[in-house]
Amino acid sequence: MIALTLRDLKLAMHSSGAWLHGVLFLLIFALLCAVALGGDKTVLSSIGPALLWLAIIFSLLLSFEKGFGDDARDGTLEQLYLSKLSLPIIAASKLLSQWILIVLPLLLAAPLLGYGFGMGADDIRATLIALLLGTPSLLVYGTFAGVCLISYRSGGLLLILLTVPLMIPTLIFGLSAVDSYAADGIINPPFKALAGISLLSVGLGIPAIAAALKTHLETS
Amino acid sequence: MITWLANPLRFLKFAKVVGPVFAVLAAGFIAFGLWQSLFVSPAEMYQGDSVRIMYVHVPSAWIAMMAYSMIAVSGFISYVWRHPLADNLGRACALPGAVFTFLALVTGSLWGSVTWMTYWEWDGRMTSFLILLFIYIGYMSIWAVMEDRKRAARIAGLVAMVGAINLPIIKFSVDWWDDTLHQKATISSPGAPGLGPEFLTPLFLMMAGFTCLFAWMVITTVVTDIAKARKAASVRAKTNAPANVTIEAAP
Numbered sequence: 001m002i003a004l005t006l007r008d009l010k011l012a013m014h015s016s017g018a019w020l021h022g023v024l025f026l027l028i029f030a031l032l033c034a035v036a037l038g039g040d041k042t043v044l045s046s047i048g049p050a051l052l053w054l055a056i057i058f059s060l061l062l063s064f065e066k067g068f069g070d071d072a073r074d075g076t077l078e079q080l081y082l083s084k085l086s087l088p089i090i091a092a093s094k095l096l097s098q099w100i101l102i103v104l105p106l107l108l109a110a111p112l113l114g115y116g117f118g119m120g121a122d123d124i125r126a127t128l129i130a131l132l133l134g135t136p137s138l139l140v141y142g143t144f145a146g147v148c149l150i151s152y153r154s155g156g157l158l159l160i161l162l163t164v165p166l167m168i169p170t171l172i173f174g175l176s177a178v179d180s181y182a183a184d185g186i187i188n189p190p191f192k193a194l195a196g197i198s199l200l201s202v203g204l205g206i207p208a209i210a211a212a213l214k215t216h217l218e219t220s
Numbered sequence: 221m222i223t224w225l226a227n228p229l230r231f232l233k234f235a236k237v238v239g240p241v242f243a244v245l246a247a248g249f250i251a252f253g254l255w256q257s258l259f260v261s262p263a264e265m266y267q268g269d270s271v272r273i274m275y276v277h278v279p280s281a282w283i284a285m286m287a288y289s290m291i292a293v294s295g296f297i298s299y300v301w302r303h304p305l306a307d308n309l310g311r312a313c314a315l316p317g318a319v320f321t322f323l324a325l326v327t328g329s330l331w332g333s334v335t336w337m338t339y340w341e342w343d344g345r346m347t348s349f350l351i352l353l354f355i356y357i358g359y360m361s362i363w364a365v366m367e368d369r370k371r372a373a374r375i376a377g378l379v380a381m382v383g384a385i386n387l388p389i390i391k392f393s394v395d396w397w398d399d400t401l402h403q404k405a406t407i408s409s410p411g412a413p414g415l416g417p418e419f420l421t422p423l424f425l426m427m428a429g430f431t432c433l434f435a436w437m438v439i440t441t442v443v444t445d446i447a448k449a450r451k452a453a454s455v456r457a458k459t460n461a462p463a464n465v466t467i468e469a470a471p
Contacts, residue, residue, distance in 0.1 A: 162358045165351045169393035219371040
Protein backbone atom coordinates (compact mmCIF):
# COMPACT_ATOMS: atom_id res chain seq x y z
CA MET A 1 0.00 0.00 0.00
CA ILE A 2 2.81 2.39 0.90
CA ALA A 3 4.54 1.45 -2.36
CA LEU A 4 1.43 2.38 -4.30
CA THR A 5 1.23 5.73 -2.55
CA LEU A 6 4.90 6.36 -3.22
CA ARG A 7 4.36 5.52 -6.89
CA ASP A 8 1.65 8.17 -7.13
CA LEU A 9 3.91 10.70 -5.43
CA LYS A 10 6.80 9.92 -7.79
CA LEU A 11 4.53 10.24 -10.81
CA ALA A 12 3.35 13.61 -9.53
CA MET A 13 6.96 14.75 -9.18
CA HIS A 14 7.45 14.10 -12.88
CA SER A 15 4.24 15.85 -13.89
CA SER A 16 5.91 19.27 -14.07
CA GLY A 17 3.92 20.72 -11.23
CA ALA A 18 0.40 19.59 -12.10
CA TRP A 19 -0.21 19.03 -8.39
CA LEU A 20 0.22 22.77 -7.84
CA HIS A 21 -2.83 23.63 -9.96
CA GLY A 22 -5.05 23.44 -6.88
CA VAL A 23 -2.96 25.98 -5.01
CA LEU A 24 -2.90 28.24 -8.04
CA PHE A 25 -6.70 28.05 -8.19
CA LEU A 26 -6.85 28.89 -4.49
CA LEU A 27 -4.81 32.05 -5.05
CA ILE A 28 -6.94 33.04 -8.05
CA PHE A 29 -10.11 32.52 -6.03
CA ALA A 30 -8.68 34.69 -3.23
CA LEU A 31 -7.80 37.40 -5.72
CA LEU A 32 -11.31 37.36 -7.19
CA CYS A 33 -12.92 37.50 -3.73
CA ALA A 34 -10.72 40.41 -2.67
CA VAL A 35 -11.51 42.36 -5.83
CA ALA A 36 -15.23 41.54 -5.74
CA LEU A 37 -15.54 42.66 -2.12
CA GLY A 38 -13.73 45.90 -2.77
CA GLY A 39 -10.49 44.87 -1.06
CA ASP A 40 -11.89 45.98 2.28
CA LYS A 41 -10.11 44.00 4.98
CA THR A 42 -12.82 44.53 7.58
CA VAL A 43 -15.35 42.86 5.28
CA LEU A 44 -12.88 40.19 4.16
CA SER A 45 -11.75 39.23 7.64
CA SER A 46 -15.30 38.85 8.97
CA ILE A 47 -16.22 36.32 6.28
CA GLY A 48 -12.66 35.00 5.92
CA PRO A 49 -13.33 31.46 7.26
CA ALA A 50 -16.27 31.01 4.88
CA LEU A 51 -14.18 32.25 1.95
CA LEU A 52 -11.36 29.85 2.86
CA TRP A 53 -13.77 26.91 3.02
CA LEU A 54 -15.32 27.89 -0.31
CA ALA A 55 -11.90 28.29 -1.92
CA ILE A 56 -10.81 24.85 -0.76
CA ILE A 57 -14.08 23.16 -1.74
CA PHE A 58 -14.00 24.63 -5.26
CA SER A 59 -10.34 23.80 -5.66
CA LEU A 60 -11.00 20.20 -4.58
CA LEU A 61 -14.02 19.88 -6.88
CA LEU A 62 -11.78 20.76 -9.81
CA SER A 63 -9.15 18.17 -8.95
CA PHE A 64 -11.34 15.15 -8.21
CA GLU A 65 -11.54 14.07 -11.82
CA LYS A 66 -7.85 13.12 -11.84
CA GLY A 67 -8.15 10.66 -8.95
CA PHE A 68 -8.20 7.26 -10.57
CA GLY A 69 -8.70 8.71 -14.06
CA ASP A 70 -5.09 8.41 -15.24
CA ASP A 71 -4.69 4.92 -13.77
CA ALA A 72 -7.85 3.79 -15.54
CA ARG A 73 -6.82 5.25 -18.90
CA ASP A 74 -3.30 3.80 -19.07
CA GLY A 75 -4.32 0.37 -17.80
CA THR A 76 -2.55 0.57 -14.43
CA LEU A 77 -5.83 -0.09 -12.68
CA GLU A 78 -6.40 -3.38 -14.51
CA GLN A 79 -2.87 -4.48 -13.70
CA LEU A 80 -3.35 -3.67 -10.03
CA TYR A 81 -6.65 -5.54 -10.05
CA LEU A 82 -4.93 -8.60 -11.49
CA SER A 83 -2.24 -8.45 -8.83
CA LYS A 84 -2.89 -9.82 -5.38
CA LEU A 85 -3.82 -6.43 -3.94
CA SER A 86 -7.38 -6.08 -2.76
CA LEU A 87 -9.46 -3.20 -4.08
CA PRO A 88 -9.99 -1.56 -0.66
CA ILE A 89 -6.19 -1.39 -0.26
CA ILE A 90 -5.89 0.22 -3.68
CA ALA A 91 -8.63 2.69 -2.74
CA ALA A 92 -7.01 3.53 0.60
CA SER A 93 -3.57 4.11 -0.91
CA LYS A 94 -5.09 6.36 -3.56
CA LEU A 95 -6.88 8.37 -0.88
CA LEU A 96 -3.60 8.77 1.00
CA SER A 97 -1.68 9.91 -2.04
CA GLN A 98 -4.49 12.26 -3.08
CA TRP A 99 -4.51 13.75 0.39
CA ILE A 100 -0.78 14.39 0.25
CA LEU A 101 -0.83 15.70 -3.32
CA ILE A 102 -4.02 17.74 -3.37
CA VAL A 103 -5.18 18.54 0.15
CA LEU A 104 -1.87 19.13 1.91
CA PRO A 105 -0.68 21.90 -0.46
CA LEU A 106 -4.05 23.62 -0.05
CA LEU A 107 -3.82 23.43 3.73
CA LEU A 108 -0.30 24.86 3.59
CA ALA A 109 -1.46 27.73 1.40
CA ALA A 110 -4.58 28.43 3.50
CA PRO A 111 -2.85 30.46 6.28
CA LEU A 112 -1.36 32.69 3.61
CA LEU A 113 -4.83 33.41 2.25
CA GLY A 114 -6.10 33.95 5.78
CA TYR A 115 -3.41 36.54 6.32
CA GLY A 116 -4.29 38.12 2.99
CA PHE A 117 -7.92 38.43 4.09
CA GLY A 118 -6.75 40.10 7.31
CA MET A 119 -8.01 37.32 9.58
CA GLY A 120 -6.73 37.16 13.17
CA ALA A 121 -4.28 34.45 14.23
CA ASP A 122 -7.00 32.68 16.25
CA ASP A 123 -9.38 32.58 13.32
CA ILE A 124 -6.69 31.25 11.03
CA ARG A 125 -5.72 28.57 13.52
CA ALA A 126 -9.34 27.53 14.06
CA THR A 127 -10.07 27.40 10.33
CA LEU A 128 -6.95 25.36 9.74
CA ILE A 129 -7.84 22.80 12.41
CA ALA A 130 -11.38 22.58 11.06
CA LEU A 131 -10.05 22.08 7.54
CA LEU A 132 -7.62 19.44 8.74
CA LEU A 133 -10.49 17.53 10.37
CA GLY A 134 -13.00 18.06 7.59
CA THR A 135 -11.07 17.66 4.34
CA PRO A 136 -10.70 13.84 4.54
CA SER A 137 -14.48 13.50 4.19
CA LEU A 138 -14.52 15.90 1.21
CA LEU A 139 -11.75 13.88 -0.43
CA VAL A 140 -13.63 10.62 0.09
CA TYR A 141 -16.90 11.96 -1.42
CA GLY A 142 -15.10 13.39 -4.43
CA THR A 143 -13.00 10.30 -5.05
CA PHE A 144 -16.12 8.13 -4.85
CA ALA A 145 -17.98 10.30 -7.35
CA GLY A 146 -14.88 10.38 -9.55
CA VAL A 147 -14.70 6.58 -9.65
CA CYS A 148 -18.44 6.32 -10.36
CA LEU A 149 -17.99 8.54 -13.42
CA ILE A 150 -14.58 7.16 -14.38
CA SER A 151 -15.64 5.87 -17.78
CA TYR A 152 -17.63 8.95 -18.58
CA ARG A 153 -15.42 11.68 -20.02
CA SER A 154 -16.19 15.29 -19.25
CA GLY A 155 -18.30 14.38 -16.26
CA GLY A 156 -17.17 17.55 -14.50
CA LEU A 157 -20.56 19.07 -13.78
CA LEU A 158 -22.11 15.73 -12.93
CA LEU A 159 -19.26 15.05 -10.52
CA ILE A 160 -19.98 18.34 -8.78
CA LEU A 161 -23.71 17.52 -8.69
CA LEU A 162 -23.02 14.16 -7.03
CA THR A 163 -20.44 15.48 -4.59
CA VAL A 164 -21.83 18.76 -3.32
CA PRO A 165 -24.93 17.46 -1.46
CA LEU A 166 -22.67 15.13 0.51
CA MET A 167 -20.31 17.97 1.39
CA ILE A 168 -22.94 20.14 3.07
CA PRO A 169 -22.62 18.69 6.60
CA THR A 170 -18.83 19.08 6.55
CA LEU A 171 -19.18 22.70 5.49
CA ILE A 172 -21.81 23.46 8.12
CA PHE A 173 -19.85 21.96 10.99
CA GLY A 174 -16.58 23.36 9.64
CA LEU A 175 -17.88 26.91 9.84
CA SER A 176 -19.62 26.58 13.17
CA ALA A 177 -16.44 25.02 14.56
CA VAL A 178 -14.56 28.19 13.65
CA ASP A 179 -17.29 30.27 15.28
CA SER A 180 -17.18 28.41 18.56
CA TYR A 181 -13.38 28.17 18.71
CA ALA A 182 -12.98 31.56 20.36
CA ALA A 183 -15.27 30.57 23.23
CA ASP A 184 -14.60 26.87 23.74
CA GLY A 185 -11.25 26.03 22.11
CA ILE A 186 -11.08 22.88 20.10
CA ILE A 187 -13.08 20.75 22.55
CA ASN A 188 -16.52 21.64 21.25
CA PRO A 189 -19.33 19.76 19.50
CA PRO A 190 -18.73 20.99 15.93
CA PHE A 191 -15.09 19.88 15.97
CA LYS A 192 -16.15 16.49 17.27
CA ALA A 193 -18.87 16.30 14.63
CA LEU A 194 -16.33 17.17 11.94
CA ALA A 195 -13.94 14.46 13.11
CA GLY A 196 -16.85 12.02 13.33
CA ILE A 197 -18.03 12.76 9.80
CA SER A 198 -14.51 12.33 8.47
CA LEU A 199 -13.95 9.03 10.28
CA LEU A 200 -17.34 7.73 9.18
CA SER A 201 -16.85 8.75 5.56
CA VAL A 202 -13.37 7.24 5.39
CA GLY A 203 -14.57 4.02 7.01
CA LEU A 204 -17.59 3.64 4.75
CA GLY A 205 -16.02 5.36 1.76
CA ILE A 206 -13.17 2.91 1.22
CA PRO A 207 -15.50 -0.07 0.62
CA ALA A 208 -17.79 2.14 -1.46
CA ILE A 209 -14.88 3.29 -3.65
CA ALA A 210 -13.71 -0.31 -3.94
CA ALA A 211 -17.20 -1.39 -5.03
CA ALA A 212 -17.33 1.35 -7.66
CA LEU A 213 -13.87 0.33 -8.91
CA LYS A 214 -15.03 -3.26 -9.16
CA THR A 215 -18.07 -2.21 -11.20
CA HIS A 216 -15.79 -0.28 -13.55
CA LEU A 217 -13.38 -3.20 -13.96
CA GLU A 218 -16.10 -5.80 -14.44
CA THR A 219 -18.30 -3.98 -16.89
CA SER A 220 -15.67 -2.42 -19.14
CA MET B 221 -44.56 -11.49 -2.00
CA ILE B 222 -41.44 -9.71 -3.17
CA THR B 223 -39.73 -12.90 -4.36
CA TRP B 224 -42.96 -13.90 -6.07
CA LEU B 225 -43.04 -10.59 -7.91
CA ALA B 226 -39.36 -10.74 -8.81
CA ASN B 227 -40.19 -12.64 -11.97
CA PRO B 228 -40.83 -10.03 -14.69
CA LEU B 229 -43.60 -12.09 -16.32
CA ARG B 230 -45.44 -12.48 -13.06
CA PHE B 231 -44.87 -8.82 -12.36
CA LEU B 232 -46.42 -7.90 -15.70
CA LYS B 233 -49.51 -9.95 -14.92
CA PHE B 234 -49.68 -8.42 -11.45
CA ALA B 235 -49.21 -4.92 -12.87
CA LYS B 236 -52.00 -5.42 -15.38
CA VAL B 237 -54.44 -5.86 -12.51
CA VAL B 238 -52.94 -3.62 -9.84
CA GLY B 239 -51.96 -0.66 -12.00
CA PRO B 240 -55.52 0.30 -13.01
CA VAL B 241 -56.70 -0.33 -9.45
CA PHE B 242 -54.20 2.21 -8.17
CA ALA B 243 -55.19 4.65 -10.93
CA VAL B 244 -58.87 4.42 -9.98
CA LEU B 245 -58.10 4.65 -6.26
CA ALA B 246 -55.85 7.68 -6.84
CA ALA B 247 -58.52 9.46 -8.87
CA GLY B 248 -61.17 8.64 -6.25
CA PHE B 249 -59.11 9.64 -3.22
CA ILE B 250 -57.83 12.84 -4.79
CA ALA B 251 -61.27 13.88 -6.04
CA PHE B 252 -62.88 13.19 -2.67
CA GLY B 253 -59.89 14.73 -0.85
CA LEU B 254 -60.02 17.88 -2.98
CA TRP B 255 -63.73 18.26 -2.31
CA GLN B 256 -63.10 17.76 1.41
CA SER B 257 -60.12 20.11 1.55
CA LEU B 258 -61.60 22.89 -0.57
CA PHE B 259 -65.22 22.89 0.54
CA VAL B 260 -65.80 20.83 3.66
CA SER B 261 -62.84 21.61 5.89
CA PRO B 262 -62.95 25.04 7.54
CA ALA B 263 -60.43 27.84 7.16
CA GLU B 264 -57.89 27.88 9.95
CA MET B 265 -58.22 30.44 12.71
CA TYR B 266 -54.91 32.27 12.13
CA GLN B 267 -53.88 31.29 8.63
CA GLY B 268 -57.27 31.54 6.96
CA ASP B 269 -57.73 29.79 3.66
CA SER B 270 -53.98 29.48 3.04
CA VAL B 271 -53.97 26.42 5.29
CA ARG B 272 -55.50 24.53 2.38
CA ILE B 273 -52.05 24.52 0.72
CA MET B 274 -51.14 21.96 3.36
CA TYR B 275 -53.32 19.34 1.63
CA VAL B 276 -50.92 19.38 -1.33
CA HIS B 277 -47.72 20.33 0.44
CA VAL B 278 -47.56 17.63 3.11
CA PRO B 279 -48.47 14.70 0.81
CA SER B 280 -45.88 15.87 -1.75
CA ALA B 281 -43.17 16.00 0.88
CA TRP B 282 -44.20 12.57 2.12
CA ILE B 283 -44.02 11.06 -1.38
CA ALA B 284 -40.67 12.79 -1.98
CA MET B 285 -39.15 11.04 1.02
CA MET B 286 -40.87 7.71 0.38
CA ALA B 287 -39.66 7.69 -3.22
CA TYR B 288 -36.06 8.17 -2.13
CA SER B 289 -36.31 5.36 0.43
CA MET B 290 -37.66 3.11 -2.32
CA ILE B 291 -34.77 4.12 -4.59
CA ALA B 292 -32.27 3.33 -1.85
CA VAL B 293 -33.84 -0.06 -1.03
CA SER B 294 -34.08 -1.09 -4.68
CA GLY B 295 -30.51 0.16 -5.17
CA PHE B 296 -29.42 -2.19 -2.42
CA ILE B 297 -31.40 -5.10 -3.89
CA SER B 298 -30.07 -4.40 -7.35
CA TYR B 299 -26.48 -4.14 -6.11
CA VAL B 300 -26.53 -7.27 -3.98
CA TRP B 301 -28.72 -9.60 -6.08
CA ARG B 302 -28.30 -7.83 -9.44
CA HIS B 303 -31.98 -8.10 -10.11
CA PRO B 304 -33.06 -6.17 -13.22
CA LEU B 305 -36.55 -5.51 -11.87
CA ALA B 306 -35.06 -3.67 -8.89
CA ASP B 307 -33.15 -1.42 -11.33
CA ASN B 308 -36.40 -0.70 -13.15
CA LEU B 309 -38.10 0.09 -9.87
CA GLY B 310 -35.41 2.48 -8.63
CA ARG B 311 -35.26 4.19 -11.97
CA ALA B 312 -39.04 4.52 -12.16
CA CYS B 313 -39.20 6.14 -8.71
CA ALA B 314 -36.66 8.83 -9.57
CA LEU B 315 -38.62 11.16 -11.81
CA PRO B 316 -41.89 11.16 -9.81
CA GLY B 317 -39.82 11.58 -6.64
CA ALA B 318 -37.99 14.57 -8.05
CA VAL B 319 -41.24 16.11 -9.28
CA PHE B 320 -42.92 15.70 -5.89
CA THR B 321 -39.83 17.19 -4.19
CA PHE B 322 -40.13 20.16 -6.51
CA LEU B 323 -43.86 20.37 -5.84
CA ALA B 324 -43.24 20.33 -2.10
CA LEU B 325 -40.72 23.15 -2.48
CA VAL B 326 -43.02 25.25 -4.67
CA THR B 327 -46.14 24.80 -2.55
CA GLY B 328 -44.08 25.42 0.58
CA SER B 329 -42.75 28.59 -0.93
CA LEU B 330 -46.24 29.78 -1.83
CA TRP B 331 -47.53 28.92 1.63
CA GLY B 332 -44.56 30.72 3.17
CA SER B 333 -45.27 33.83 1.12
CA VAL B 334 -48.61 34.15 2.90
CA THR B 335 -47.78 33.03 6.43
CA TRP B 336 -44.11 33.96 6.83
CA MET B 337 -44.12 36.90 4.40
CA THR B 338 -41.24 35.38 2.45
CA TYR B 339 -41.04 33.04 -0.49
CA TRP B 340 -37.73 31.60 0.56
CA GLU B 341 -35.73 31.46 3.75
CA TRP B 342 -32.62 29.37 4.38
CA ASP B 343 -34.38 27.32 6.99
CA GLY B 344 -33.33 23.78 7.84
CA ARG B 345 -36.21 21.94 6.19
CA MET B 346 -36.21 24.04 3.05
CA THR B 347 -32.48 23.67 2.61
CA SER B 348 -32.53 19.94 3.13
CA PHE B 349 -35.35 19.54 0.62
CA LEU B 350 -33.36 21.56 -1.90
CA ILE B 351 -30.42 19.21 -1.29
CA LEU B 352 -32.76 16.24 -1.77
CA LEU B 353 -33.78 17.67 -5.14
CA PHE B 354 -30.11 17.86 -6.16
CA ILE B 355 -29.58 14.27 -5.03
CA TYR B 356 -32.52 13.19 -7.20
CA ILE B 357 -31.10 15.07 -10.19
CA GLY B 358 -27.69 13.46 -9.66
CA TYR B 359 -29.24 10.00 -9.48
CA MET B 360 -31.26 10.57 -12.65
CA SER B 361 -28.28 11.94 -14.56
CA ILE B 362 -26.34 8.74 -13.91
CA TRP B 363 -29.08 6.80 -15.66
CA ALA B 364 -29.10 9.42 -18.40
CA VAL B 365 -25.38 9.53 -19.20
CA MET B 366 -24.37 5.89 -18.91
CA GLU B 367 -25.09 3.90 -22.02
CA ASP B 368 -24.17 0.53 -20.60
CA ARG B 369 -27.30 -0.43 -18.69
CA LYS B 370 -25.62 -2.89 -16.39
CA ARG B 371 -23.00 -0.41 -15.31
CA ALA B 372 -25.56 2.36 -14.91
CA ALA B 373 -27.63 0.09 -12.66
CA ARG B 374 -24.71 -0.77 -10.41
CA ILE B 375 -23.35 2.76 -10.17
CA ALA B 376 -26.83 4.19 -9.60
CA GLY B 377 -27.40 1.62 -6.87
CA LEU B 378 -24.14 2.59 -5.17
CA VAL B 379 -24.89 6.29 -5.41
CA ALA B 380 -28.38 5.73 -4.02
CA MET B 381 -26.98 3.81 -1.05
CA VAL B 382 -24.29 6.40 -0.31
CA GLY B 383 -26.97 9.09 -0.54
CA ALA B 384 -29.22 7.17 1.83
CA ILE B 385 -26.45 6.86 4.43
CA ASN B 386 -25.72 10.55 4.13
CA LEU B 387 -29.29 11.83 4.12
CA PRO B 388 -29.76 11.56 7.91
CA ILE B 389 -26.41 13.30 8.45
CA ILE B 390 -27.41 16.06 6.04
CA LYS B 391 -30.81 16.39 7.68
CA PHE B 392 -29.31 16.51 11.16
CA SER B 393 -26.61 19.00 10.27
CA VAL B 394 -28.94 21.30 8.40
CA ASP B 395 -31.47 21.25 11.22
CA TRP B 396 -28.70 21.99 13.68
CA TRP B 397 -27.45 24.80 11.44
CA ASP B 398 -30.71 26.67 11.27
CA ASP B 399 -34.04 25.36 12.40
CA THR B 400 -36.21 28.28 13.27
CA LEU B 401 -39.02 28.84 10.84
CA HIS B 402 -40.57 25.57 9.75
CA GLN B 403 -42.77 23.90 12.31
CA LYS B 404 -41.87 20.51 13.71
CA ALA B 405 -43.78 17.30 13.09
CA THR B 406 -47.26 18.31 14.15
CA ILE B 407 -49.17 15.06 13.86
CA SER B 408 -46.70 12.40 14.98
CA SER B 409 -44.61 13.97 17.74
CA PRO B 410 -45.82 13.30 21.28
CA GLY B 411 -47.18 16.29 23.12
CA ALA B 412 -47.72 18.23 19.92
CA PRO B 413 -50.94 20.22 19.68
CA GLY B 414 -51.98 18.09 16.73
CA LEU B 415 -54.58 18.82 14.13
CA GLY B 416 -58.30 18.63 14.53
CA PRO B 417 -60.21 15.89 12.68
CA GLU B 418 -61.67 18.46 10.28
CA PHE B 419 -58.11 19.10 9.00
CA LEU B 420 -56.87 15.53 9.33
CA THR B 421 -59.59 13.94 7.18
CA PRO B 422 -58.76 15.78 3.95
CA LEU B 423 -55.03 15.52 4.71
CA PHE B 424 -55.12 11.74 5.03
CA LEU B 425 -57.38 11.44 1.98
CA MET B 426 -54.90 13.44 -0.06
CA MET B 427 -51.97 11.43 1.29
CA ALA B 428 -53.68 8.19 0.31
CA GLY B 429 -54.50 9.66 -3.10
CA PHE B 430 -50.93 10.85 -3.72
CA THR B 431 -49.54 7.49 -2.64
CA CYS B 432 -51.83 5.63 -5.06
CA LEU B 433 -50.94 8.10 -7.81
CA PHE B 434 -47.24 7.55 -7.17
CA ALA B 435 -47.69 3.75 -7.15
CA TRP B 436 -49.59 3.92 -10.44
CA MET B 437 -46.87 6.10 -12.01
CA VAL B 438 -44.11 3.75 -10.89
CA ILE B 439 -45.90 0.59 -12.04
CA THR B 440 -46.69 2.11 -15.42
CA THR B 441 -43.09 3.21 -15.90
CA VAL B 442 -41.75 -0.23 -14.99
CA VAL B 443 -44.17 -1.92 -17.40
CA THR B 444 -43.14 0.47 -20.18
CA ASP B 445 -39.46 -0.15 -19.45
CA ILE B 446 -39.91 -3.91 -19.62
CA ALA B 447 -41.80 -3.58 -22.90
CA LYS B 448 -39.04 -1.36 -24.32
CA ALA B 449 -36.31 -3.79 -23.26
CA ARG B 450 -38.23 -6.67 -24.88
CA LYS B 451 -38.71 -4.77 -28.10
CA ALA B 452 -35.00 -3.92 -28.22
CA ALA B 453 -34.17 -7.59 -27.57
CA SER B 454 -36.49 -8.82 -30.32
CA VAL B 455 -35.08 -6.29 -32.81
CA ARG B 456 -31.58 -7.45 -31.89
CA ALA B 457 -32.60 -11.08 -32.37
CA LYS B 458 -34.01 -10.31 -35.81
CA THR B 459 -31.01 -8.38 -37.08
CA ASN B 460 -28.62 -11.00 -35.77
CA ALA B 461 -30.53 -13.88 -37.33
CA PRO B 462 -28.73 -15.58 -40.20
CA ALA B 463 -29.91 -14.30 -43.54
CA ASN B 464 -31.65 -16.63 -45.91
CA VAL B 465 -29.44 -16.94 -48.92
CA THR B 466 -30.24 -19.13 -51.82
CA ILE B 467 -27.45 -19.95 -54.11
CA GLU B 468 -28.54 -20.26 -57.67
CA ALA B 469 -26.62 -22.04 -60.28
CA ALA B 470 -24.86 -19.75 -62.62
CA PRO B 471 -26.43 -19.80 -66.04
